[in-house]
Amino acid sequence: MTARFRVIDTGLRQGRANIAFDQAMIEAHKAGHIPDTIRFLRFPPTALVGRHQALGREVRLDYCRRRGIGVARRITGGGAIYFDPGQLGWELVFRRAALGPTGLADLARIICEAAASGLGRLGVAARYRPRNDIEVDGRKLCGTGGFFDGDTLFYQGTLLIDTDPADMVAALKVPREKLAKRGLDSAEQRVVSLKDLLGDRLPGLPAIRDALLAGLAEGLGIEPVAGDITEAEEALARKLHDQEIGTDAFVAEIDEPGGGDDTLSASHTGAGGTITVSVRLEGPAKDRVREVLITGDFFVAPPRTVFDLEASLRGVRLKDLGAAVDSFFADTPVDLLSAAPADFRAALEAAAGLGDTAP
Numbered sequence: 001m002t003a004r005f006r007v008i009d010t011g012l013r014q015g016r017a018n019i020a021f022d023q024a025m026i027e028a029h030k031a032g033h034i035p036d037t038i039r040f041l042r043f044p045p046t047a048l049v050g051r052h053q054a055l056g057r058e059v060r061l062d063y064c065r066r067r068g069i070g071v072a073r074r075i076t077g078g079g080a081i082y083f084d085p086g087q088l089g090w091e092l093v094f095r096r097a098a099l100g101p102t103g104l105a106d107l108a109r110i111i112c113e114a115a116a117s118g119l120g121r122l123g124v125a126a127r128y129r130p131r132n133d134i135e136v137d138g139r140k141l142c143g144t145g146g147f148f149d150g151d152t153l154f155y156q157g158t159l160l161i162d163t164d165p166a167d168m169v170a171a172l173k174v175p176r177e178k179l180a181k182r183g184l185d186s187a188e189q190r191v192v193s194l195k196d197l198l199g200d201r202l203p204g205l206p207a208i209r210d211a212l213l214a215g216l217a218e219g220l221g222i223e224p225v226a227g228d229i230t231e232a233e234e235a236l237a238r239k240l241h242d243q244e245i246g247t248d249a250f251v252a253e254i255d256e257p258g259g260g261d262d263t264l265s266a267s268h269t270g271a272g273g274t275i276t277v278s279v280r281l282e283g284p285a286k287d288r289v290r291e292v293l294i295t296g297d298f299f300v301a302p303p304r305t306v307f308d309l310e311a312s313l314r315g316v317r318l319k320d321l322g323a324a325v326d327s328f329f330a331d332t333p334v335d336l337l338s339a340a341p342a343d344f345r346a347a348l349e350a351a352a353g354l355g356d357t358a359p
Helices: 017-029 060-066 104-120 165-171 175-182 192-202 205-220 231-245 304-312 318-331 341-352
Strands: 005-011 039-041 048-051 070-073 081-083 087-095 128-131 133-138 140-147 152-160 221-226 264-269 275-282 288-296
Touching: 005 087, 017 039, 017 048, 017 070, 017 087, 017 152, 017 231, 039 205, 060 070, 060 165, 081 165, 087 205, 104 128, 104 133, 104 140, 104 152, 104 205, 205 221, 264 341, 275 341, 288 304, 288 318, 288 341, 304 318, 318 341
Parallel strands: 005 039, 005 221, 048 070
Antiparallel strands: 039 087, 048 081, 087 152, 128 133, 133 140, 140 152, 264 275, 275 288
16 A cells, blocks of 8 residues: 655744754654654755754854854754755655665665656756765755654755855855865855756746655655644644754754863764764873764764764773774664764774774
């Protein structure tokens, strides 16, 4: 029997309210209070950092304050993005088994290929590019990402419809090495919008939503059905916003650590993104880990895995860091859409001055 997915559109909401609604949907779905769901959403100008990113390293905070641009932290991993009303967000919240038993990387490919097929109905040659982009001729039209929380999968995408890449460049700190890796001179070269591709043939928002839904329906083998937002979802979203996700403390929870003689840091860039670590030391010889901060644009499911890894490394001797990382991942069920355990080990050993740290 074809799986039915409720379809809702929450319209234009402030950034932190949108993220709180994401978490509310996940919790409501896990509790069995809402069915498998596709959500469409939009943002006012907002800089969104990934769940594991250092805020000050990714966002030009002074610029955002001066321009009234919102700043929020996503509950998904990946890199910082700039959102405005010229973009359309789309999300899926559904049972792990709804599309068959498969891992996060395979589901990312299936979902992205389905969405790309839907966008093809608008007359653009959209293609999935691993690990989690939808592109046209090498330029990103849609970025995606997600994670498992128990048996619930949350997966989201951001479609560029009619937006100015210069706004993104002004609000975010786009690393030069990220552009150089793709042979680009500027962030504007990396992205493309439907307006750029279609010009005067750009359809309205309802037609774009319909095209995406048609692609998802066909590619995922599901039946989208228009539904309603529940009062319980809204109430839970407000609670999550007020108590956590909407607070400045949550948004600034991860930021640049203070330096000093007792702190080592390094970055490692692999196929799945960049991992940056800061290791604060303790003990008379400064050879033991007091605490670790791991940041970057990677995807890990569940997201708390990174915090658990940080906690597991407290008290470990520097020379044993690599083995401790291997032991953690051997004992911890985890889905890695991008970075591999070896990438986390390489970043930590680079900070400690151990092993072969070449990317």
